[in-house]
Amino acid sequence: MKSAVIVFPGSNCDRDAARALTRITGTPAKMVWHKDTDLPEGTDLVVLPGGFSYGDYLRSGAMAAKSPVVKAVIAHAERGGLVLGICNGFQVLTETRLLPGALARNAGLKFSCKEVPLAITNVNTAFTRAYRETRETEIPIAHGDGRFIADADTLDRIEGEGQVIFRYLANPNGSDRDIAGVMNARGNVMGMMPHPERASDPVLGRTGGTAVFQSLLEAA
Numbered sequence: 001m002k003s004a005v006i007v008f009p010g011s012n013c014d015r016d017a018a019r020a021l022t023r024i025t026g027t028p029a030k031m032v033w034h035k036d037t038d039l040p041e042g043t044d045l046v047v048l049p050g051g052f053s054y055g056d057y058l059r060s061g062a063m064a065a066k067s068p069v070v071k072a073v074i075a076h077a078e079r080g081g082l083v084l085g086i087c088n089g090f091q092v093l094t095e096t097r098l099l100p101g102a103l104a105r106n107a108g109l110k111f112s113c114k115e116v117p118l119a120i121t122n123v124n125t126a127f128t129r130a131y132r133e134t135r136e137t138e139i140p141i142a143h144g145d146g147r148f149i150a151d152a153d154t155l156d157r158i159e160g161e162g163q164v165i166f167r168y169l170a171n172p173n174g175s176d177r178d179i180a181g182v183m184n185a186r187g188n189v190m191g192m193m194p195h196p197e198r199a200s201d202p203v204l205g206r207t208g209g210t211a212v213f214q215s216l217l218e219a220a
């Protein structure tokens, strides 16, 4: 599987994501600067990493969503290509409207950095199929703007269509309906606030996120 990690000014989890992808998929991930207008030839998976793109000015992810490379990411998604947004990457995906809802300031108004238990509420997806046997995991969060919000009709729709794929078992930020990760209707674009790359290698002391990358490898 060929993967590309987008680097925005202020990304700080880009190398962690690339390292996890390279180790788990066996193919070196390519780093792509946000000013590029094309993705590397044959890219199967695009990862929008965590961090503080443009210093979180305006709204987290809002300015990055206007970066030149995002047009190529949208075209990739429209062709059915896989896209994963992690934390700030999830914020960027809601700002581009590739994903529904928005990420607002945490209910407690504080940055929250800790390991959180999660339920995998749909294991029949390109992003979660490797969680089939377990259906629960623990992955760390690190965000100030992680409260997923949407209007009631949207929440009903995405729950009804199986687009809510990660849910907090102990809601850390006030997210509507405990939502931690959602995918689009077509099932090829997913965003999650927890950081699977920070729990993807025994050397990190945590492996609860590894199955996200294994799932993508299986899917591709």
Ligand SMILES: NC(=O)CC[C@H](N)C(=O)O
Binding pocket: 049, 050, 051, 052, 053, 056, 060, 086, 087, 088, 089, 142, 143, 144, 145, 146
């Ligand atoms: N770890 C991250 O990606 C942080 C996301 C974002 N800048 C926030 O604080 O909400």
